[in-house]
Every structure is written in C-alpha cells, then in structure tokens.
C-alpha cells in the first residue's frame with residue numbers, strides 16, 4: 083500500500099497513512115483529534131506547518147519559507163528576520179545621523195546651485211540618479227520620524243520628487 087499524507091486543519095498537523103490507492107482520496111481521521119483530515123495533494127500549498135521548528139509550506143517540498151517567500155535554506159543562526167541570503171529584503175531604515183543630514187543639506191545646496199546654473203544657461207538639469215538618491219534619503223528621513231531635521235528652505239526642487 084502506498085503512503086499518503088493527510089492534513090488536519092484543526093491540529094495544523096500532517097500525518098501519513100498507508101492506504102489502498104482506491105481509498106487514498108477519502109478523508110481520514112486525524113490521529114490527534116479524530117477529526118476528518120484531507121489528503122494532501124501535490125499542489126496544495128495553502129497551509130503552513132512547523133517542522134524542525136521552522137515554518138514549512140504543505141506539502142513539504144524541501145524548501146523553507148521566510149517572510150512569506152520560498153527559500154532553499156533555513157536561517158539556522160540567530161539572524162534578524164529580514165536577513166536571508168536568498169532574499170533581497172531592505173533592512174529596516176535607520177534614522178540618518180546628524181552628519182548624514184548635514185551632508186545631505188550641503189549636497190542639496192551644491193546640486194541646486196548647479197541645477198539653477200544649468201537652467202540659466204538653457205541646459206537641462208535633470209539628474210535622475212541624484213534625484214533618486216535624494217528621494218531615498220528624504221524617504222528614510224521621513225519614515226524614521228526625522229522630517230523636522232531638514233533645514234528649512236524656500237523653493238526645494240526635491241519637494242515634488244517624493245510622494
């Protein structure tokens with residue numbers, strides 16, 4: 083008789099049973115709670131279970147799940163949740179240091195001056211990379227609650243580059 087896997091949603095548990103092929107699709111009583119458990123089909127990937135202390139998606143394909151994403155390896159060492167070698171997850175933002183804010187303000191002054199000069203000469207002053215960096219820094223500053231650390235300024239060309 084082949085071995086089949088069954089899943090009990092009440093216990094969130096998987097168990098295996100030897101069953102004749104013709105009976106394999108029938109629900110089977112869970113050994114823990116005796117409720118009917120459905121057979122796990124190869125495409126059932128709706129549910130998580132814990133194995134070896136790690137969340138695994140059912141049926142277990144030998145992969146692991148990390149922050150809802152499938153990864154090949156578990157994180158064994160004590161790692162911060164967002165750190166996984168298989169995933170490209172942005173770490174939580176740290177508030178910029180006062181030096182970084184100063185450097186940003188200074189760079190902004192330089193950039194604005196250059197952009198105004200370029201504009202005065204009828205040149206296009208679009209610098210996508212700089213605008214992106216600027217927007218990223220501003221986002222980080224705002225998201226870490228440091229919006230008031232920006233030096234107040236009048237016409238800030240970066241003001242409309244964030245949303």
Ligand SMILES: [Zn+2]
Nearest residue numbers: 090093112115
């Ligand atoms: Zn059960």
